[in-house]
Amino acid sequence: MTQAQIAKRQPLRRSSGVLDLAADLLGFWRRRELLWHMTVRHLRGQYKQSVLGYAWAFLNPLSQMLIMSFVFSTILRIDSGYGVPYPLFLFVGLIPWIFFSSALSSGTDSVVNASSLVSKVYFPREVLPTAAVLTKLVDLGFGLLILGSLMVYYGDPPEATAWWLPILFFIHMLFVLGLSYPLAALNLYFHDVRFLVGVVLTLWFYLTPVLYPIDRVPDKYNIIFELNPNSLFINAYRRVLLQGESPGLDRVLLGLAIAVATFLIGYYLFKRMEPGFADRI
C-alpha cells in the first residue's frame, strides 16, 4: 500500500505536504455543493428571529456612515480631496472595509462555532470559514445598493470604470479568505485569537485610508500604507468609482499576487492543522 493510496482511503492525513495542496483544493471543489448549502444556512440563520431582518444589513453601514460623516466632516472638517461630498468618499471605503472586517471575524469563529459538527463527521473543514466569508458578500451587495443610491442622490453616478469592481472584490475576498483560514484553525487551539482579531481590526481600520484620503498621510509614514493590502484595495475602489480612472494594472497585479499568496499559504496552514481539530474541541 503506497502512501498515495492510503491518502485516498483515509479522509484525514496526519499531516499534509505542499504537494497535497492541489489534491486538497480539488477535494474542496468537489464539495462545492456543500459550500453552497452552508452559505445559505448561514444566510438564513443570520437574521432569523429579528424583527427587522435584512434591514440590518442596511442599518449597520448606514448608521456608521452617518455618525462618521458627522464627526469627521462636520466637526473635524476633513476634506475628501476627491471633489466629492465626504459621505460619498467615506462610504466607498467603508463598505469594503465592513466586508473585510465582518468576514474576517466570522471566518475566525466559524470552526469553533461548528464544533459539534467537526467532532462528529468528516467533510473538508475549509467549507466552514469559506461559507462564513461568502455570507458576508450578501451584506456587501446591500452596501453597494446604498452606495449606488447615495451616488445618484449626490448627482454623481458611478463612473464607467465601475466594471472593475467585481474583479477587485474577488481579489479582496481571496485575501480575506487567506487570512481567515489559519485564524479559524488557531482559534480552536487558543481562544485568544478571536479577541486578538478584534483588536487588530480596530488598529487596522485607523491605518487604512477609510476616514481620510491617502494623500493626507505624511511621506515618512507612507511605508505603512504601501505594506497594507487593504489600503491598496480601498484606493482602487475610490479610483474606479469616484475618479473614473483605471486602478492601474500594476496595482491590480500586485493586489492579486498578495491575495493569491495569502490564500495559498493560509489554506496550506489550515490543512496542516486540520487533522487535530476534533481533538481540540
Added chain:
Amino acid sequence: MQTEFSNREIEFWQVSKRFQLQEGRTLREFVPALLKGRGWTDPFYALRDVTFVIDRGETVGIIGRNGSGKSTTLKLIAGVTAPTEGEVRVEGRVSPLIELGAGFHPDLTGRENVHLNASILGMSGKEIRQQFDNIVNFAELWEFIDTPVKRYSSGMYVRLGFAVAVHSNPEVLLVDEVLSVGDAFFQEKCLAKMHEFQRQGTTIVVVSHSLNLVASFCERAIWLDHGRIVAEGPAAQVVRQYTETVPHAAETTV
C-alpha cells in the same frame, strides 16, 4: 482500489491515539506550561496498539466500559480524528449515526436541515431530491417539515437525523447509542432498517452499552478496556466473557 481485490472495509494497524489532558486553551495557561517544559501533563492513551480488520458486510459491536476507547475508535473510522501512531484505513462512504442532528441549525426548518445534513454526509443535490420524500416518510414528519427544528421535540430531532443518515447510501454505518433514544416504535423501525442494511451487505459498526443488542444484532464483537483489545470473536461469546469478568456489567444492560 482496482489493483488489488480486497474484502477489507476497515483496517486498524497498531493504532494508538494519545491525548494531552487539560491542554492549555488560552495563552495564559499555555505559555507557563511551555516554559516549564513540553509535557505539562501526562499523556493519556485513548487507544493503545489496536489492530483489527472488519470485512465488507460485517456487523461488528464494540463494547467496553466508559473511557475504554469505543468512541475514539468510531471517530477514527469516521475520519474525524487522526491516529497518533499506526494506520487506519477505511474504504467507502462512512455515515455516522453519532449524535444525530449534530449538523442541524435550530433556526432552519426541517426541510432546510435535511438538505444541509444530507450535503454534509456527502450526498449530491440530485441524490437529496430523489431521497427527500423517503427521508420525510421515514421520519414521519410531514406535518412539521416546514417548522424550524428548534420547535421539535428531542424525539423528532433524532428521527429526522436518523432518517437522513440511513438514506445517504452509506457503505459503512457507524451507530453510537442511537437506539436508546426515541420511542419504542421508532426504535423498532430503526432496528428493522439496520437489519435491511445488514441484508444489503452494508458494513455496520455498533457502539453500545446495550449488551443484548450487541449479542443479538452483531456477528462479531470487540471488547476494549483502557484502550486495548481484551477479546475479539463471535458477539455472543465476547458478551458472555464480558459479563462474567466485569462486575455489574449485566446491570447496564437495557
